[in-house]
Amino acid sequence: MRWDELEEEPCSMARTIGVIGDRWTLLILRECFLRTRRFEGFQSALGITRHLLAERLKKLVRLGVLRRIPYQDSPKRHEYILTQKGLDLYPIMMAIVHWGDTHMVDERGRPLLHQHRKCGKNFDPVMVCSECGETLSAKEVHTHPGPGARVASAKGPASATKTKARRRAA
Amino acid sequence: MRWDELEEEPCSMARTIGVIGDRWTLLILRECFLRTRRFEGFQSALGITRHLLAERLKKLVRLGVLRRIPYQDSPKRHEYILTQKGLDLYPIMMAIVHWGDTHMVDERGRPLLHQHRKCGKNFDPVMVCSECGETLSAKEVHTHPGPGARVASAKGPASATKTKARRRAA
DNA sequence: TCTTATGGTTCTAAAATCGAACTGTAAAAT
DNA sequence: ATTTTACAGTTCGATTTTAGAACCATAAGA
Numbered sequence: 135m136r137w138d139e140l141e142e143e144p145c146s147m148a149r150t151i152g153v154i155g156d157r158w159t160l161l162i163l164r165e166c167f168l169r170t171r172r173f174e175g176f177q178s179a180l181g182i183t184r185h186l187l188a189e190r191l192k193k194l195v196r197l198g199v200l201r202r203i204p205y206q207d208s209p210k211r212h213e214y215i216l217t218q219k220g221l222d223l224y225p226i227m228m229a230i231v232h233w234g235d236t237h238m239v240d241e242r243g244r245p246l247l248h249q250h251r252k253c254g255k256n257f258d259p260v261m262v263c264s265e266c267g268e269t270l271s272a273k274e275v276h277t278h279p280g281p282g283a284r285v286a287s288a289k290g291p292a293s294a295t296k297t298k299a300r301r302r303a304a
Numbered sequence: 305m306r307w308d309e310l311e312e313e314p315c316s317m318a319r320t321i322g323v324i325g326d327r328w329t330l331l332i333l334r335e336c337f338l339r340t341r342r343f344e345g346f347q348s349a350l351g352i353t354r355h356l357l358a359e360r361l362k363k364l365v366r367l368g369v370l371r372r373i374p375y376q377d378s379p380k381r382h383e384y385i386l387t388q389k390g391l392d393l394y395p396i397m398m399a400i401v402h403w404g405d406t407h408m409v410d411e412r413g414r415p416l417l418h419q420h421r422k423c424g425k426n427f428d429p430v431m432v433c434s435e436c437g438e439t440l441s442a443k444e445v446h447t448h449p450g451p452g453a454r455v456a457s458a459k460g461p462a463s464a465t466k467t468k469a470r471r472r473a474a
Numbered sequence: 475t476c477t478t479a480t481g482g483t484t485c486t487a488a489a490a491t492c493g494a495a496c497t498g499t500a501a502a503a504t
Numbered sequence: 505a506t507t508t509t510a511c512a513g514t515t516c517g518a519t520t521t522t523a524g525a526a527c528c529a530t531a532a533g534a
Binding site for chain 1: 305307330421
Binding site: 158182183185186208209210 | 521522523524525529530531
C-alpha cells in the first residue's frame with residue numbers, strides 16, 4: 135500500500151492517515167490550534183525544514199484542512215488558518231494529548247493544562263457514545279461493515295479491482 | 305527536531321507522536337483493535353514490508369503498547385496483543401475514524417459502523433469535558449502551562465539547554 | 475547602502491522505505 | 505522419503521523521503 139493509495143482505501147482510518155498520518159503534519163496542526171498562522175511561525179516553533187514545511191502546508195491547503203489567506207500585498211503574504219474541516223480535527227488532537235498526559239509525562243507532570251471556558255475547570259477529554267452518553271472503551275464496541283465497505287474479496291491488501299487513477303482530493 | 309528528540313519535548317502531543325506518529329504504526333494499531341495478533345496477519349492485511357513490520361512491532365513492544373506472548377514452542381511463535389497502555393489509544397483511533405467518516409467518505413457511505421454493546425445502537429464518538437460533561441470544541445478551551453511546561457526560554461525550537469543524551473524509553 | 479523580515483525554492487547528503495530473496499523449524503501433503 | 509506449506513522473521517540493493525544548508529526575491533528600516 136503506497137501513500138497515494140491510502141485515500142482510496144475503504145477505511146476511514148486509512149484515509150484520515152493519508153491526511154494527517156505523518157509526524158510533521160501533526161505537529162503543524164498542533165501549532166495551528168495554538169494560533170500559529172504564518173510560515174516563519176511554524177518554522178521557528180518546530181524546527182522543520184523550510185522545504186518540508188512548504189510542502190506540508192500546500193498539501194493541507196489542497197486537502198481543505200487549511201485555508202491560505204492573504205494578509206498583505208507586495209510582497210504577497212499569506213496566513214494559514216484552519217477550515218471547519220481542520221477544526222474538526224480537534225478531538226483527534228485532544229485524544230493524542232490526553233494519551234501523552236496519561237502515559238508519557240515525566241515526574242514534573244503535564245506540560246499543558248486545558249481549561250473549559252464554560253465550566254471554568256481544568257478537564258480531560260472523555261469519549262462518550264453519541265446515543266447513550268456513556269463512556270466508551272474498545273471492548274464495549276462491536277464493528278460491522280457499513281454501506282461503504284469493500285465487498286469481501288480474497289484476502290490480501292486493498293481491493294481486488296484495482297481502483298487506480300481515480301484520484302480525488304478531499 | 306529529530307525523531308528521538310520527540311519523546312523529550314515538553315509536549316504530550318509531541319511525545320505521543322513519537323510513539324504513534326507514523327503511518328504504518330497507526331495502521332498496525334488499527335489491526336490490533338480489529339483483533340489481529342500475528343505477524344502474518346498484520347503483513348497480509350496491510351501489505352507492509354516484513355522488514356518494517358518487524359521493526360514497528362519491536363518498537364511498540366519496547367514502548368509498552370504491545371505485549372509479545374508466546375503461543376507455541378518449536379518453532380517459537382508469538383502473538384502481539386495490546387497492553388492497557390495500548391488499549392488506551394482507543395479514543396485516538398475512534399477520533400481518527402470519526403473524522404474520516406465525516407470528511408473522507410465517498411458516495412457509498414461509511415466502510416464501518418460501530419455499535420455500542422450497552423445501548424445497542426450505532427454511534428459516533430463524542431468528546432466531552434470530564435468535569436461538566438458538555439461537548440467540547442477548540443474555541444471553548446483555554447490552554448495554559450502546567451507543572452511540566454518548559455521554562456519560557458528564547459524562542460526557537462526545543463529548549464535552550466540542550467538535553468541531549470538523556471534518552472529514556474516509555 | 476546594508477541589514478532584517480518574510481516566504482519560499484533549490485541542491486546534496488543522509489536516512490527511511492520498498493521489494494524481493496533468503497533462513498529456519500515443523501507440520502502436512504505427495 | 506521428499507516436497508510443499510505455514511509462519512516469523514532477517515538481509516540486501518534500489519528507490520523515495522527527509523535533513524540541512526544555501527540561495528532568491530520583495531520591501532521596510534537603520
